[in-house]
Amino acid sequence: MxxxxxxxxxxxxxxxxxxxxxxxxxxxxxxxxxxxxxxxxxxxxxxxxxxxxxxxxxxxxxxxxxxxxxxxxxxxxxxxxxxxxxxxxxxxxxxxxxxxxxxxxxxxxxxxxxxxxxxxxxxxxxxxVCNDYGIKGVAEHCMFLDTTEQAERFQERLMEEYVRAHVTKGKLEVVIIGGGATGIELAAQLHEVSHLLNTYGLDRVKPADVKLSIVEASPRLLPELPARLSDATLRELHKLGVDVLLKQRVVEVSPAGVKTDSGQVIPGRIKVWAAGIKxxxxxxxxxxxxxxxxxxxxxxxxxxxxxxxxxxxxxxxxxxxxxxxxxxxxxxxxxxxxxxxxxxxxxxxxxxxxxxxxxxxDYGSLVSLGKFSTVGNLMGGLGGSLMIEGFVARMVYLSLYKMHQLALFGVFRVGMLTLSHFFRRSVHPKIKLH
Ligand SMILES: Cc1cc2nc3c(=O)[nH]c(=O)nc-3n(C[C@H](O)[C@H](O)[C@H](O)COP(=O)(O)OP(=O)(O)OC[C@H]3O[C@@H](n4cnc5c(N)ncnc54)[C@H](O)[C@@H]3O)c2cc1C
Known part of the structure; x- marks a missing residue:
């Protein structure tokens, strides 16, 4: 031995x-x-x-x-x-x-x-990973965001549907199931994309042709967070034109769209499941x-x-x-x-x-609504909560990732990474185009 x-x-x-x-x-x-x-x-x-x-x-x-x-x-x-x-x-x-x-x-x-x-x-x-609770059609027809590969596959699918809508002069409908932070942040990012792609040449698909819906079973968004945060998020999403359907439990997903317990069918070629984990x-x-x-x-x-x-x-x-x-x-x-x-x-x-x-x-929760806004509460566990919105919230949100990077790389290398990111952004498009 x-x-x-x-x-x-x-x-x-x-x-x-x-x-x-x-x-x-x-x-x-x-x-x-x-x-x-x-x-x-x-x-x-x-x-x-x-x-x-x-x-x-x-x-x-x-x-x-x-x-x-x-x-x-x-x-x-x-x-x-x-x-x-x-x-x-x-x-x-x-x-x-x-x-x-x-x-x-x-x-x-x-x-x-x-x-x-x-x-x-x-x-x-x-x-x-996402928990589909065994609901009919979810595994077959929904996309998930558990891994980088799934997120990249989603991006490819999104670009395909944009091209389809551009060629057919049709609409693009995305249904997001789950009104938690993941679903909300995705909707805000997709709204931002609808503006960016328009400026990069897919100009037959106007931002108004992109219909984004969030379906949530609870009576409010972000059910586990304070109600004030849910209200502020709902207001921001309405400003972005996102359709929010509350108290609608999804019972079936088909290639054409999402059916809820009220009998409503929300059409969408792209469906994303972001409702619960296991x-x-x-x-x-x-x-x-x-x-x-x-x-x-x-x-x-x-x-x-x-x-x-x-x-x-x-x-x-x-x-x-x-x-x-x-x-x-x-x-x-x-x-x-x-x-x-x-x-x-x-x-x-x-x-x-x-x-x-x-x-x-619990240092609080922040929800990023793309470059447009960030809302959140801080110090959730310290006997009270402080609502923050806008620029301050955005900075605190970005600092979460910096904390992770600091734990992995230390101060000097995070400084270098931040600089290189800044310079890369000045020569690369604001969105991945392929
Ligand atoms: C789109 C999205 C947005 C989010 N936004 C926020 C946010 O703003 N704020 C926040 O606090 N949280 C957010 N979350 C939740 C947060 O990402 C998770 O709570 C966090 O990543 C959990 O960390 P973890 O170390 O437990 O697992 P993960 O970060 O998921 O890492 C798990 C690792 O295990 C590996 N793995 C899995 N199975 C196996 C196996 N069988 N064998 C070997 N390796 C395996 C995976 O490859 C992965 O590297 C978000 C989640 C998503 C999906």
Whole structure:
């Protein structure tokens, strides 16, 4: 046996390099990994990372995903962790291994067979996917924004429909199901696109020919946020000409459009499902406690309910939020905070010290309505809430992404990235045109 196999340093495996997982693995690499005190591994089914809250911009074409993507291998190389490309499909809690599905080549033959990866500490950070609740026609006829590939596919479809409307002098109808932040932000971006494409030559499709609808089952938009925010968002959407249908539960989706429980049919060649999330289905097969949305049930230390060596963070964790008598919401800010806590808890666990408990700090929510407006509330958890709108809200919204970049790259490189982004924008079109 080689000395490597006897290596006594603990193996820490983080599955999922998203908003939470990539920040965590970068911090662990720069603490334990750099000092040779642990072997840190990131497993992700994709080769690159794009911060998920940007996906509606990728879908609309106002952001080219290749401009903002990060190569996991490069991040691993500079931050003292290793990267394994693979999709986790199983867990053996006794043997302390995770199982990765085979990787297929471009013609469907096995390129890399099934593999097992050993861990001493495992962190699940696999995020979430859209939950279609089994509604008829959703899986077949709706588009989703769970991954960069899906967002890019949406953008291609959008351009095709624009060309079709341009050639036939017809209308373009997009129906967005779900009046949460994702659906609203997408509608605002698509409105912006209708103006931009007009100036780039598709001038037979006027902004008024693009009909955007949001269908929401609740009596108001953003049901989980304060009513004042819902009202402000509704006003802004009306200004943009977006049709908002409230108290309409979707019961069926067909190629032609969306049918609701009131019998109304909203026509649309493009339908987007943005109404609710669940953790990936394989999570419920791991032999660990999960809830109805496949999320791993965790204790306040973010350890799974049944195994001290397994943590979960971000959208795939069902974490209690006692102050609200509910569960921590699936947001980038929760994933960021959980990554911080689990970093500290892993260090404590390795030193045999007691673990800290996670307490979600709700710094508020912001909804970007494209370049036109941003509305939001701040300090939601600090005993009150402060409504902000317009320029200030836009700046705070943009700072969320900067915080993620800071966690990954540090101050100097974020400064350089911001400068290069500024110069690139001055020579590139404001929208992806192909
Ligand atoms: C369009 C859109 C807009 C949003 N806007 C906001 C916003 O403005 N503010 C906000 O707070 N939140 C926003 N969110 C929600 C936010 O993106 C998520 O809450 C956040 O990304 C969750 O982080 P995470 O680390 O749990 O998972 P993710 O960031 O989703 O990362 C999960 C990672 O796991 C990998 N993975 C998945 N399955 C496997 C597997 N089986 N094996 C290996 N790897 C796997 C994926 O490739 C991915 O890299 C938005 C979401 C969307 C879709």
């Amino acid at each position: 080689s000395s490597k196999q006897h290596n006594p340093i603990p193996k820490i495996v983080v599955v999922g390099g998203g908003a939470g997982g990539l920040e965590l693995v970068t911090r662990l690499g720069n603490s334990l990994g750099r000092r040779g005190e642990a072997e840190i591994t990131l497993v992700d089914c994709s080769k690159t990372h794009v911060w998920k809250p940007l996906l509606h911009e990728v879908a609309a074409g106002t952001l080219d995903s290749h401009e903002d993507e990060l190569e996991y291998l490069a991040q691993a190389n500079t931050n003292h962790f290793r990267f394994i490309l693979g999709r986790m499909q199983g867990l053996d809690g006794q043997a302390k291994t995770i199982r990765l599905a085979p990787i297929l080549d471009s013609v469907g033959a096995v390129l890399v067979p099934v593999r097992d990866v050993r861990y001493d500490i495992l962190v699940m950070a696999v995020g979430s 953790a990936p289905d394989f999570m419920k097969t791991l032999g660990l406690e999960t809830n109805r949305a496949n999320q791993l049930v965790v204790r306040p230390t973010l350890q799974s309910s049944g195994d001290d060596g397994i943590f979960a963070i971000g959208d795939c964790a069902a974490c209690p939020w006692p102050e609200r008598n509910g569960q921590v919401p699936p947001r980038a800010q929760s994933a960021h905070q959980m990554a911080d806590l689990v970093h500290d808890n892993i260090l404590r666990q390795l030193k045999g010290r007691g673990l800290k408990e996670y307490r979600y700090r």
